[in-house]
Amino acid sequence: xxxxxxxxxxxxxxxxxxxxxxxxxxxxxxxxxxxxxxxxxxxxxxxxxxxxxxxxxxxxxxxxxxxxxxxxxxxxxxxxxxxxxxxxxxxxxxxxxxxxxxxxxxx
Amino acid sequence: xxxxxxxxxxxxxxxxxxxxxxxxxxxxxxxxxxxxxxxxxxxxxxxxxxxxxxxxxxxxxxxxxxxxxxxxxxxxxxxxxxxxxxxxxxxxxxxxxxxxxxxxxxxxxxxxxxxxxxxxxx
Numbered sequence: 001x002x003x004x005x006x007x008x009x010x011x012x013x014x015x016x017x018x019x020x021x022x023x024x025x026x027x028x029x030x031x032x033x034x035x036x037x038x039x040x041x042x043x044x045x046x047x048x049x050x051x052x053x054x055x056x057x058x059x060x061x062x063x064x065x066x067x068x069x070x071x072x073x074x075x076x077x078x079x080x081x082x083x084x085x086x087x088x089x090x091x092x093x094x095x096x097x098x099x100x101x102x103x104x105x106x107x
Numbered sequence: 108x109x110x111x112x113x114x115x116x117x118x119x120x121x122x123x124x125x126x127x128x129x130x131x132x133x134x135x136x137x138x139x140x141x142x143x144x145x146x147x148x149x150x151x152x153x154x155x156x157x158x159x160x161x162x163x164x165x166x167x168x169x170x171x172x173x174x175x176x177x178x179x180x181x182x183x184x185x186x187x188x189x190x191x192x193x194x195x196x197x198x199x200x201x202x203x204x205x206x207x208x209x210x211x212x213x214x215x216x217x218x219x220x221x222x223x224x225x226x227x228x229x
Contacts, residue, residue, distance in 0.1 A: 032213035036152075043202055043222055044152065049215040087152055091213035095168050096154040 002027050002090050006099035012107045019075035021102045023088035028068045032092040035064055035073045038101075039084045047086075048073065080106060109133040109218040111203045116223030119193055127188040127223055129203030136184040137161065140206035142216060143177065143188045145199035145225075155201070158186065159210035170196075193227045200224050 003026040013019050023033065031051035036044040046055045048064035051071055061076045075082055083106055088099040115127040129141070142157035156167045156177040165177050176189040186203060200222040208214035 034215040036216070043219040044216075045219065046215055046217050049207065049217070050213070055215075055217065089152070089216070091215065093212065094166055096157075098152040098154070101151050 001095055002029060002093060002097055004088050004090055004097055004099035006086075006088060006102050008102060009100065010103045010105070012105045013078050014107045015080065016077050019073075019078050019082075019104055021073040021086055021088075021104075023066075023071040023073070023099050025069045025071070025090060027092075029090045029092035031067050032090055033064075033066065033071045034089045034091065035062075036087045036089065037082075037084045038087065044087065075104075078104070078106065109205060111205065111218060111220035113201065113203045113220045113223040116201065116225045118226045118228065120229050121194060121227055123193055123227075124189070124191045125193060125225060126190070127201055127203075127225075129186045129188075129220060131184045131186065131203075131205070134205070136179075137181055138209050140208060140210055140214065141179065141186040142204045142206055143186075144202045144204050144216065144219075145197075146202070146222075147196075147199040150199075153199075156188065157206060161210065164210060190225070193225075195227050198225060198227050 005024045035048040038044040052064045085101045085103045110132045112130045143155040158177045162179045174192045179186045202222045203220040204216040205218040206214040207217045
């Protein structure tokens with residue numbers, strides 16, 4: 001099973017500041033890594049697929065990078081509506097697994 | 108517009124069964140694999156099962172293998188999750204999810220339903 005480790009668990013950031021979330025895989029997964037945003041009391045939504053491809057309708061301040069075992073989600077200028085928990089997920093092999101999540105709040 | 112509408116959740120006792128349904132619309136059902144992903148209260152996300160667009164291939168997490176069965180009815184654009192021998196640790200919100208591929212890995216989960224809550228408790 002591929003284990004995904006996200007860091008940090010929690011991040012408090014001022015509005016307009018940059019947010020960086022890391023996801024590390026226990027084995028190389030190429031670019032089969034996806035990022036989701038879950039706002040309070042809502043279902044998750046796809047943000048970034050295959051490490052760096054933005055999903056349709058996602059604001060341009062969200063970007064992803066990485067390959068192999070190290071991946072990053074960046075929010076370039078936090079907005080109030082970005083308060084949420086962010087999860088990474090791998091689809092390189094089954095079982096499909098998720099990271100533990102990173103909760104982002106406004107400082 | 109892609110829409111996924113789950114139903115069938117509720118409160119059941121340990122050992123009992125429950126069947127979840129997910130009615131899909133807004134896309135060609137046969138062209139996409141479908142999945143169930145669950146989230147226990149206050150916890151992260153856990154993949155449960157997925158089924159190919161044709162319905163021919165199914166996959167399960169070890170935690171539910173032998174107890175849960177995923178199926179689909181292409182005439183109704185609906186995917187199901189039959190859950191048997193339910194345990195307390197199955198308590199969660201269950202999301203119906205559309206995969207970005209018809210079969211095989213890799214794929215992302217590109218659309219999610221609102222979820223249906225399952226509580227297993229005596």
